[in-house]
Amino acid sequence: MEKITGRWLLSFKSMMEAKGLSKDEIVKQAGYIRPNGKASYTAFYEEILRIKNINKREELIVDSKNKRQDNVIYYLLEAIKLRSPNYNYRNDWAGIGQPNNVYIVRHYDKKIAEVTTEGIRFFMPSVKSKSTKRRINAIMERFLGVNLFRKNGEWLVTHPLYFEEKYTDGMLIKYPEII
Numbered sequence: 001m002e003k004i005t006g007r008w009l010l011s012f013k014s015m016m017e018a019k020g021l022s023k024d025e026i027v028k029q030a031g032y033i034r035p036n037g038k039a040s041y042t043a044f045y046e047e048i049l050r051i052k053n054i055n056k057r058e059e060l061i062v063d064s065k066n067k068r069q070d071n072v073i074y075y076l077l078e079a080i081k082l083r084s085p086n087y088n089y090r091n092d093w094a095g096i097g098q099p100n101n102v103y104i105v106r107h108y109d110k111k112i113a114e115v116t117t118e119g120i121r122f123f124m125p126s127v128k129s130k131s132t133k134r135r136i137n138a139i140m141e142r143f144l145g146v147n148l149f150r151k152n153g154e155w156l157v158t159h160p161l162y163f164e165e166k167y168t169d170g171m172l173i174k175y176p177e178i179i
Helices: 007-018 023-029 041-062 070-080 131-143
Strands: 086-089 090-097 101-105 110-115 121-122 146-150 154-159 165-166 173-174
Touching: 007 023, 007 041, 023 041, 070 090, 070 101, 070 110, 070 131, 070 173, 110 131, 121 131, 131 146
Parallel strands: none
Antiparallel strands: 086 090, 090 101, 101 110, 110 121, 121 173, 146 154, 154 165
């Protein structure tokens, strides 16, 4: 018998509880049986917790009622990481753009980043606000390990321990190579 996994396991568990089956019967019918024929509660509940954790993470990202002001950038970064199809909260938006392999990030309806398979392309709006710079820096640090800063009136991207390069609008920064 094959184990039931994923979100279907939660539905299966609810249906079996509604029928009045015991926990032992539910675990066995879901396919979580040890070699000696007894119910494997540990594996069953580990899968339940894994699915609940995935559901909770998605709820936090999608449901704006659970967000706090100081966590706005955190949720934006999580939406990028999970490639949420249509993330929209306060002044931030992220979603699939054209062509379909590009993930676009916007702040105040201005495109600030395009996440591609090669790297991330950054765009600095004509009005350079602290909140826009903070989002660009958060994306750079989280996914690329670089940082954007201003020195003598010039915008630079620093690659820690390597070099600094002049920031240009539409600049593509490739993902770091793992050695």
